[in-house]
Amino acid sequence: MEGVRTEGSRADKGREDKSREEKSRAAGVRLIAHRGYTPAAPANSLPAFREAGKRGFWAIETDVRRTADGYLVCIHDESPEQTYIGSGNVAELTLRELYRMERREAETSVPCDPKELRIPLFSEYLAVCREYHAVPFIETKTGDVRQVLEEALACFPPGGIVMSSIDFAHLEQVRRLTDRVFIHHIFSDEDHMRKLAEMGTAGLSYNYPDLAEVPDGLIARTHEMGVCVCLRAGDSPEIVRRMYDLGLDYVPTNRVTPADMLARASAEGVVIGCED
DSSP, rough: OOOOOOOSHHHHHHHHHHHHHHHHHHTTTTTTTSSSSSTTSOOEEEEEEHHHEEEEEOOOOEEEEETTOOOEEEEESSSGGGSSSSSSSSGOOOOHHTOOBSSSSSOEEEEEEEEGOOOBBHHHHHHHHHHHHOEEEEESSOOOOHHHHHHHHSSSSSGGGGEEEHHHHHHHHHHHSSSSEEETTTTOOOHHHHHHHHHHHEEEEEOOOOGGOOOOTHHHHHHTTTTTEEOSSSOOOOHHHHHHTOOOOOOSSSSHHHHHHHHHHHTTTTTOOOOO
């Protein structure tokens, strides 16, 4: 998988981006900030995305839905009521109606304008990923996959994004549109793994919350088919390290940062790296 490579306009910005990339490599991990860096700000908020970018995550994950008036927004659930003070269905609400809703949990550990805690536009999320050279790891929750893909490709090269879904039909739509974008199937199985191998440029996650439950040989069989693999969230440096020892290609996390992994490696006197 390729990371994002975009030109910086200033030398100091270029040095900052290089420092972030070197930190991620030194940590030996490809960490995905699940819905942003949520210890600092609410999930799927602009501050959470920005804090993930500042911490040098390889990728920032979000969920994308389409509003009634055709805007793409970042929100996990079909209804906004789990996250915002409001009700209805995102697909049946306009952007203006969603903007009126306040966050149920608006606490952050970083300074931010309260307006930044409104529902983010997908385009705003992409702008944060671009600013910090993080891979957009995009979970599609809308059937209009073409619109999501086209917006992402307007900001990034095909090799610089991941299109992810629990709905395999969404990934089939992506593949009909392009064979150059990396696709990722959530909570997959060996039958779908073989389909992904045929589709090419693909990865998956298996649903094993306990690493001890992962069947012997499963990771190796997946790799033999040319498919990348991850498991459910690694939320401590110890679990992340165990995941990499199992041969996983990337790790979604709700709290572990590249700096955490770098500190662990330094404490153990281990020199580790990761491939591009």
